[in-house]
Amino acid sequence: MDITVIGTGYVGLVSGTCFAEMGHDVTCVDVDEEKVAQLSDGEIPIYEPDLDRYFERARAEDRLRFTTDLAEGIAGSKIVFFALPTPPGEDGSADLSYVLDAAGDVADLLVEADDPEHRIVVNKSTVPVGTGDRVEEAFADRGLDIGGEVDVVSNPEFLREGSAVDDFLKPDRVVIGTESDRAAETMKRLYEPFVRQGNPVLVVDRRSAEMIKYAANSLLATRISFMNEIANVCERVGANVDKVRLGISKDHRIGPHFLYAGIGFGGSCFPKDVQALARKGREKGYDFQILDAVLDVNDQQRRRLAEQVEDYFDGDLDGRRIAVWGLSFKPGTDDTREAPSHVIIDYLLERGADVVGYDPEAIETTKETFGDQIAYADGMYEAVEGAESLLICTEWHEFRRPDLGAVREHLENPLVLDGRNLYDPARMAEMGFEYHSIGRPSYAPETNQEAIEAAIVENGQP
Numbered sequence: 025m026d027i028t029v030i031g032t033g034y035v036g037l038v039s040g041t042c043f044a045e046m047g048h049d050v051t052c053v054d055v056d057e058e059k060v061a062q063l064s065d066g067e068i069p070i071y072e073p074d075l076d077r078y079f080e081r082a083r084a085e086d087r088l089r090f091t092t093d094l095a096e097g098i099a100g101s102k103i104v105f106f107a108l109p110t111p112p113g114e115d116g117s118a119d120l121s122y123v124l125d126a127a128g129d130v131a132d133l134l135v136e137a138d139d140p141e142h143r144i145v146v147n148k149s150t151v152p153v154g155t156g157d158r159v160e161e162a163f164a165d166r167g168l169d170i171g172g173e174v175d176v177v178s179n180p181e182f183l184r185e186g187s188a189v190d191d192f193l194k195p196d197r198v199v200i201g202t203e204s205d206r207a208a209e210t211m212k213r214l215y216e217p218f219v220r221q222g223n224p225v226l227v228v229d230r231r232s233a234e235m236i237k238y239a240a241n242s243l244l245a246t247r248i249s250f251m252n253e254i255a256n257v258c259e260r261v262g263a264n265v266d267k268v269r270l271g272i273s274k275d276h277r278i279g280p281h282f283l284y285a286g287i288g289f290g291g292s293c294f295p296k297d298v299q300a301l302a303r304k305g306r307e308k309g310y311d312f313q314i315l316d317a318v319l320d321v322n323d324q325q326r327r328r329l330a331e332q333v334e335d336y337f338d339g340d341l342d343g344r345r346i347a348v349w350g351l352s353f354k355p356g357t358d359d360t361r362e363a364p365s366h367v368i369i370d371y372l373l374e375r376g377a378d379v380v381g382y383d384p385e386a387i388e389t390t391k392e393t394f395g396d397q398i399a400y401a402d403g404m405y406e407a408v409e410g411a412e413s414l415l416i417c418t419e420w421h422e423f424r425r426p427d428l429g430a431v432r433e434h435l436e437n438p439l440v441l442d443g444r445n446l447y448d449p450a451r452m453a454e455m456g457f458e459y460h461s462i463g464r465p466s467y468a469p470e471t472n473q474e475a476i477e478a479a480i481v482e483n484g485q486p
C-alpha cells in the first residue's frame with residue numbers, strides 16, 4: 025500500500041519506518057528542509073534505539089522516501105497520516121494549527137488532483153476530542169465527498185521514546201476511531217502484521233479514540249504524581265518508597281508499571297496532554313481537579329533536587345560547581361523537552377551556580393536550550409571533577425553501576441542527590457557520601473577516613 029506520513033519527528037519517522045518494514049511504500053513529508061536532506065542522505069536526526077536498522081533496510085529496498093513537497097508526497101497515496109506537533113498554546117489547550125493547516129493543504133491538493141480514488145486521512149497526533157470533526161470539515165468544505173472520496177480516522181499513537189520502535193512493532197493495542205466500515209477494514213489490514221500475537225485492534229467511534237489517548241497519558245501521569253507524593257510522605261514517616269512500590273505492585277489490580285517515584289515526569293507529552301485535558305474539561309464547564317493536582321505535584325517534584333542543593337548550601341549557590349548526570353527526560357532518548365534536568369538547571373543558573381552537564385545522548389539537544397550557559401563534560405567522571413555536588417536526573421544504564429570510588433575522589437564535596445534512586449543509601453553513607461534519594465531513608469555519611477577508604481577499595485560500588 026502507498027502511505028504518506030506528514031511530519032517526520034519521533035512519531036512520524038518511527039511510524040513511517042515501521043510501515044516500510046512491513047512492506048509498504050512510504051513517503052514522509054516534512055517542512056524542515058534540513059531534516060529532509062539529512063534523512064534523504066541516510067542520516068537519522070534523532071537518537072532512538074533500533075531505528076537505524078529498520079531505517080537502513082527500508083531505504084536500501086527503496087520503500088522509504090523523504091520530501092518537502094506535499095503534492096509529491098501524497099500523490100497516489102491510499103493513506104495519509106498526520107504526525108504533526110500539537111504543542112500547548114498560551115492557555116494550555118492544544119495548538120491545532122499544524123494539523124488543521126495540513127488538513128487544508130491536503131484537501132486543496134486532492135481537489136486539484138481531481139482523482140476519484142478513496143483516501144484515508146489518519147490523525148496520529150494527540151488531539152482533543154472533536155479535532156477529527158474539524159479535519160473532516162476541511163475536506164467537506166472544499167466539496168470532497170466524505171465517505172466516498174475521503175474518510176478521516178483517528179489512530180492515536182502510544183509509543184514511548186527510548187523504546188519507540190519496539191512499541192510500534194508490538195503495540196499493546198491499536199485504536200482506530202472511525203464510523204466508516206471501509207476505512208476500518210483498510211486500517212485493520214494495515215495493522216494486522218503488528219498484532220500477530222493477538223493484541224487487539226479496537227475500532228471505536230472517532231471521539232472515543234481521541235479521548236482514549238488523553239485518558240491513557242493522564243492516568244499514567246497520575247500514577248507518577250501519586251507515587252511521588254507517597255515518596256514524599258515516606259520520607260517524613262521513615263518508610264521506603266521502593267519497598268512500598270514492590271508491596272503494592274504485586275496486587276494485580278495495581279500492577280508493576282509506572283510506579284517509580286523520582287523527580288517528576290517530563291517529555292513532550294505528559295505535561296502537555298494532562299494540561300490539554302484539564303483545559304478541555306474547563307472549556308466544557310468541568311473542573312478536572314485531579315489533573316490540576318497531578319501537574320502541581322509534578323512542578324514541585326521537578327524543582328526538588330535544585331531546592332535541596334540550595335538548602336544544603338544555605339541558599340548560596342553563587343559560583344558553586346554543580347554536576348548534573350542525565351539531561352534527557354528519560355533514558356534511551358536525546359529528547360530534552362520538558363526534562364526535569366532542564367527545570368533544575370534553570371533554577372541553578374538563576375542562583376549563579378556553575379553547572380556542568382553530562383549525558384550519553386542529549387548534550388547536543390541540551391546545547392540548543394542552554395548554549396554556553398553551562399559546561400558540558402565528555403564523560404561522567406569528568407563532570408564531577410571539582411564539583412561540590414552531583415545531581416542525578418536520568419537513569420541511564422551507565423549511571424547504575426559507576427565506579428563510585430572515582431566519583432568520591434573527584435567530587436570536592438561528597439554530596440550526591442539522586443533523583444532516580446539508583447544506589448543503596450546505607451552503602452553510600454558507608455562510602456562517605458552525603459546521599460539523598462527520593463522517598464527513602466538517608467544515613468549520616470561515615471566520617472572515619474579509614475572506613476571510607478575500606479568501603480571504596482572493597483568494591484568501588486554501593
Ligand SMILES: NC(=O)C1=CN([C@@H]2O[C@H](COP(=O)(O)OP(=O)(O)OC[C@H]3O[C@@H](n4cnc5c(N)ncnc54)[C@H](O)[C@@H]3O)[C@@H](O)[C@H]2O)C=CC1
Binds near residue numbers: 054107108148293
Ligand atoms: N513523541 C512521542 O513520544 C509521542 C508523540 N505523540 C504525539 O504525536 C505528535 C507528534 O509528536 P512528535 O513526533 O514528538 O513531534 P516532533 O516535534 O518530534 O515532530 C513533528 C515534525 O513535524 C514537522 N512539521 C511541522 N509542521 C509541518 C507541516 N506543516 N508539514 C510537514 N511537517 C511538519 C516538524 O518539522 C517535525 O519534524 C504530537 O501530537 C504528540 O503529542 C504521540 C505519541 C508519542
Ligand SMILES: O=C(O)[C@H]1O[C@H](OP(=O)(O)OP(=O)(O)OC[C@H]2O[C@@H](n3ccc(=O)[nH]c3=O)[C@H](O)[C@@H]2O)[C@H](O)[C@@H](O)[C@@H]1O
Binds near residue numbers: 150288294353
Ligand atoms: O504520548 C506520548 O508521547 C507518550 O507519552 C509517554 O511516553 P514517553 O513520554 O515517551 O515516556 P515514558 O516512559 O512514559 O516517561 C515519561 C516520563 O515519566 C517519567 N516516569 C515514568 C515512569 C515512572 O514510573 N516514573 C516516572 O517518573 C519518566 O522519567 C519520564 O520523564 C507514554 O508512556 C506513551 O504511551 C505515549 O505514547
